[in-house]
Amino acid sequence: MHELPLTLTPAQVGERLEVSPAGLRRLAVTYEEVHGPLPRPPGSPSRLWPLPAVEAVEMARVMVAEGEAPSIRRALELLKGEEAGAPLAPLTLSVSDVGGADLTQLRDVVAALALQVHRLSEERAAHVEELAELRALVAQEGRLTRDAVRAALTAQSAAQLAPRAVGWWRRLLSLGTSSK
Incomplete structure (x- = not known):
């Protein structure tokens, strides 16, 4: 499928x-x-x-x-x-850029840097994947948290309203009995 x-x-x-x-x-x-x-x-x-x-x-x-x-x-x-x-674009150096340094050493340094860039690129890709997963989890947690808060507020509102309603009825009943 x-x-x-x-x-x-x-x-x-x-x-x-x-x-x-x-x-x-x-x-x-x-x-x-x-x-x-x-x-x-x-x-x-x-x-x-x-x-x-x-x-x-x-x-x-x-x-x-x-x-x-x-x-x-x-x-x-x-x-x-x-x-x-x-592939990555090759790095180029002119002889004037070298300034008398050994070309073999520079080639080794450039190769090591290219390898490091490749590793960092792979690491960045892994971090981007982790970030996407974390964003999905945060979005899911946000929905779960909002639902939990709503449920708690609904339960709390009902618990708070019940005593008020009872108190209101008591006051109403006490007014009715005191006028007799």
């Missing part, structure tokens, strides 16, 4: 990303320029957001915030390249 990926409405995505409707439209345009069009319901101008698209935009925003990319567009392009398994 083939499951369709979860799709979110613009309102849900805006709330999840904490952006305004206008900001979400700008993100959608940027996303579509890199990844192609987002699905739209028949006869509707609004876009539907598949969960992988939302997660890609979230990761792109994290990359920009952490200085890993200069813009959302560039971050989305980098993420798209990682998905396709594209």
Whole structure:
């Protein structure tokens, strides 16, 4: 059985990303320029957001915030390249950049740095997955907490109203008996 990926409405995505409707439209345009069009319901101008698209935009925003990319567009392009398994662009040094240092040593340093960048990229991807899981748990906990508070308030309100109602009836009855 083939499951369709979860799709979110613009309102849900805006709330999840904490952006305004206008900001979400700008993100959608940027996303579509890199990844192609987002699905739209028949006869509707609004876009539907598949969960992988939302997660890609979230990761792109994290990359920009952490200085890993200069813009959302560039971050989305980098993420798209990682998905396709594209290798990182090779680092190049000119002889004038070397300044008399041994080229073999520099090559070793660059190789070690490239390995470290690869490891950090994998670690970042794992953290982004953990963040998505945590957000889902927080959302679920928030719903559970709201329901528990509502239930407690309802029980507390009923408990508080009962004595008041009894007190009201006692006062009413005492007025009736004192007038006789």
